[in-house]
Amino acid sequence: MIIKERGITEEVFTLYSGIQVGDIVNRIGSVKCEAAFNWVESLDVDVDETVIVGAYITGMKLAERFKKFSKVTVIDINPNLRHLLVDNVEFTDDLTRIKNADLVIDTTGLGGLSPESVRGMVGLDVKIFIAEDPTSDGSDNSIIEKSNIPERLDLASSMYKGVLKTAGLNTKTSGTMTLTMEVLRKSLDDILKTNGVLYGVAGMKFYEGVLFKEKDYDKFLRLMEEPALITSSLQPVSSDDKLEANLEKIKSKVEDVSI
Incomplete structure (x- = not known):
């Protein structure tokens, strides 16, 4: 679900992805x-x-x-x-x-x-x-x-x-957070190519620093609940579609190496 509100003027929408960082x-x-x-x-x-x-x-x-x-x-x-x-x-x-x-x-x-x-x-x-x-x-x-x-x-x-x-x-790595950042980066790039989109912001923060340096678990959970993408656009567009498309590309398998 996309949450939308008027931007700085009546000509612009601010759109929040229904997908949160934690969902990714x-x-x-x-x-x-x-x-x-x-x-x-x-x-x-x-x-x-x-x-x-x-x-x-x-x-x-x-x-x-x-x-x-x-x-x-x-x-x-x-x-x-x-x-x-x-x-x-x-x-x-x-x-x-x-x-x-x-x-x-x-x-x-x-x-x-x-x-x-x-x-x-x-x-x-x-x-x-x-x-x-x-x-x-x-x-x-x-x-x-x-x-x-x-x-x-x-x-x-x-x-x-x-x-x-x-x-x-x-x-470059298969880490879950590495993949999360790449989903956000690629999806932001995809939404910016959409006609009428002025700019976008992805929920890209240094989450590992919150857990391992600040040791603040509650802050980590709050950040996970933030929208994955926020978009400024002349008309409503779905950033969730871009996020879903990139998530679908991720595949895992276990390769049997038993002797």
Whole structure:
């Protein structure tokens, strides 16, 4: 739904997208979750305990999805991120909890879990190990070289191993916030090309700074409720259509790399 009001003069409309920034974050997270869930379900393996390493955005959404059929523990070194999690999800900074899981999902990406940690803790008792690939279809050579996801997967002893890949917008990483910013940027560019549009503003703020520097969870939630796009135009136009079109381009899959 587009909310509109008169602008500075009666000749101009100010239009607020019905889609909020948080809606984009949740949609991208859901795409990743469904890919991970569908692959795990296809393995026909009993999963009583799930451990997700990394609470930020993707980890948060995965915890919400997987708690519907297993006990879920989220591991993260940032205690303030516990506020992102839904009820009935345990939060800890104890990495050794990996050893007790049937399913481990590593969302830490660049600079996250070390290969040595994986080798020491992801043994045969961890039936399924999924690592999220931080690179995407627009990654440059420096980012690709920095990623040690293949090494993490090689050192895991799990029977089933998969890599969660997300692409579609030619972004440099597959991070949910990276993709969110690109949806906003591309959609703003698209709406500016529409006849009669004077200018537009996208909800592009440094959200990670709010969580990790300011450590202000309430402010983060308030920012998530802001309109994704605000447009000044001579006639009503739908920025939601542009947002939806770019969201539809994002695709996730789990690539099976089991030996």
